[in-house]
Amino acid sequence: MPKQTLTTDQIEQYNIDGYLIVRGFYNADEVAKLYSIAIDDSAISKHAINVNDSAGKRSKLSLWYKPGDDVYGLLTRGETLVAAVDQLLDSQPGNEQHSVCHYHSKLMQKEPKVGGAWEWHQDYGYWYKNEFLLPDQMMSVMFAITDANEENGCLQVIKGSHKMGRVEHGFSGEQVGASQRYVDLALQTMERVYVELKAGDVLFFHSNILHRSEANLSDNPRWSMISCYNRSTNIGYNESSSSSASITPIEIVPDEALLTWDTAGLVEDGADFLSKEGDVSLK
Numbered sequence: 001m002p003k004q005t006l007t008t009d010q011i012e013q014y015n016i017d018g019y020l021i022v023r024g025f026y027n028a029d030e031v032a033k034l035y036s037i038a039i040d041d042s043a044i045s046k047h048a049i050n051v052n053d054s055a056g057k058r059s060k061l062s063l064w065y066k067p068g069d070d071v072y073g074l075l076t077r078g079e080t081l082v083a084a085v086d087q088l089l090d091s092q093p094g095n096e097q098h099s100v101c102h103y104h105s106k107l108m109q110k111e112p113k114v115g116g117a118w119e120w121h122q123d124y125g126y127w128y129k130n131e132f133l134l135p136d137q138m139m140s141v142m143f144a145i146t147d148a149n150e151e152n153g154c155l156q157v158i159k160g161s162h163k164m165g166r167v168e169h170g171f172s173g174e175q176v177g178a179s180q181r182y183v184d185l186a187l188q189t190m191e192r193v194y195v196e197l198k199a200g201d202v203l204f205f206h207s208n209i210l211h212r213s214e215a216n217l218s219d220n221p222r223w224s225m226i227s228c229y230n231r232s233t234n235i236g237y238n239e240s241s242s243s244s245a246s247i248t249p250i251e252i253v254p255d256e257a258l259l260t261w262d263t264a265g266l267v268e269d270g271a272d273f274l275s276k277e278g279d280v281s282l283k
């Protein structure tokens with residue numbers, strides 16, 4: 001079945017709630033291909049960063065800037081996905097055309113019993129430090145590679161919290177988290193939603209929505225990939241990646257590339273990986 005672009009109702013829902021779930025965006029073959037390549041990807045494991053939560057539980061993530069012809073890049077650059085992002089990102093009049101860029105992508109591996117929690121935060125809470133000025137022109141897209149549910153530490157969001165604008169962030173253990181006071185206040189009037197996803201589902205979320213996740217105490221892994229998007233009009237003046245991917249329009253590929261192109265894991269020297277020392281927003 002060909003993928004569909006978003007309806008006006010879906011766009012409206014994203015603008016009101018700050019997030020949108022699209023079920024079954026990828027089929028079982030696409031998910032299986034992604035998972036089987038990711039699980040054996042030596043570049044991913046070599047560049048994995050361990051992030052401890054306040055209880056000492058450890059999440060592994062690998063983050064890269066340049067979307068290539070590897071399996072992740074083909075997913076990130078897929079025609080219908082980029083079209084959906086284009087429908088959701090704010091734009092300046094006259095600059096709408098071909099201006100969706102890839103900021104970075106990350107593979108999040110929350111292993112059974114080991115994978116740690118993420119503190120409440122806004123992604124723009126970090127990206128502000130990179131001196132991007134326009135949060136409405138930035139978003140994240142989470143692809144469920146395995147099922148994600150309350151038991152294995154799925155993402156939680158505070159519905160509508162993107163309307164608060166950016167809130168203050170500070171260190172909480174090794175992670176940077178949003179001000180607890182503002183999170184507590186938000187939770188008095190806004191709903192916390194557990195975003196349960198089946199493998200193949202996609203979650204689009206605004207760069208200012210407050211989100212977190214619990215540790216994975218279950219027997220099942222929770223793997224997901226998150227691609228973050230930006231518009232070419234939104235410059236990160238303090239952006240640390242040398243690749244300038246964040247203001248370079250994406251080279252779009254057809255949806256079927258993911259399954260039909262001969263592709264593999266990340267290319268060691270092509271992807272421009274993040275190291276823990278390398279990024280101002282982690283400091």
Ligand SMILES: O=C(O)CCC(=O)C(=O)O
Pocket residue numbers: 108118123153154155211212213224
């Ligand atoms: O994977 C998760 O549970 C959350 C990760 C996240 O929000 C992030 O890396 O910005």
Ligand SMILES: [Fe+2]
Pocket residue numbers: 121122123211
């Ligand atoms: Fe996040």
